[in-house]
Amino acid sequence: MIALLSLQLMLGIKQPWVPRAILNIKVKTKLLKKSIKGILPVTKKIDAFTKRRLQVLFYFPLINLVAVICFFLSIIIMFIGFIPFLPFMVGIIVLFFGIGLAVADGLFICIGFALTGMLATGIYLIV
Numbered sequence: 001m002i003a004l005l006s007l008q009l010m011l012g013i014k015q016p017w018v019p020r021a022i023l024n025i026k027v028k029t030k031l032l033k034k035s036i037k038g039i040l041p042v043t044k045k046i047d048a049f050t051k052r053r054l055q056v057l058f059y060f061p062l063i064n065l066v067a068v069i070c071f072f073l074s075i076i077i078m079f080i081g082f083i084p085f086l087p088f089m090v091g092i093i094v095l096f097f098g099i100g101l102a103v104a105d106g107l108f109i110c111i112g113f114a115l116t117g118m119l120a121t122g123i124y125l126i127v
Helices: 002-010 028-051 061-081 088-102 107-127
Strands: none
Touching: 002 061, 061 088, 061 107, 088 107
16 A cells, blocks of 8 residues: 555655545444544644644655655565564654655654665665
């Protein structure tokens, strides 16, 4: 799913396309309310910390770079899925990019770039 959304971001599609099978997933209201209640404290903390900053990062070449990085990270996640905790750590990078894109906060984008650099350095040193 991350790869699909990243490709659409690279192509400049404003309204993301999601497979019908995902759109047709039914969730019980009680479960949805419980999930929202559980995640609300976390989202309030994130919302209190985020704001529009470093807007220069939201122009054409850098947004595409974020999309390319997220695409490759999604591929990496698929290949390292059997190694405990490693997909989670790669997913954290995608999370920072996602929050940064969702709320237009360049600081989260910068953190995503920094973590990507650390991941690339780690991979280079291991290989």
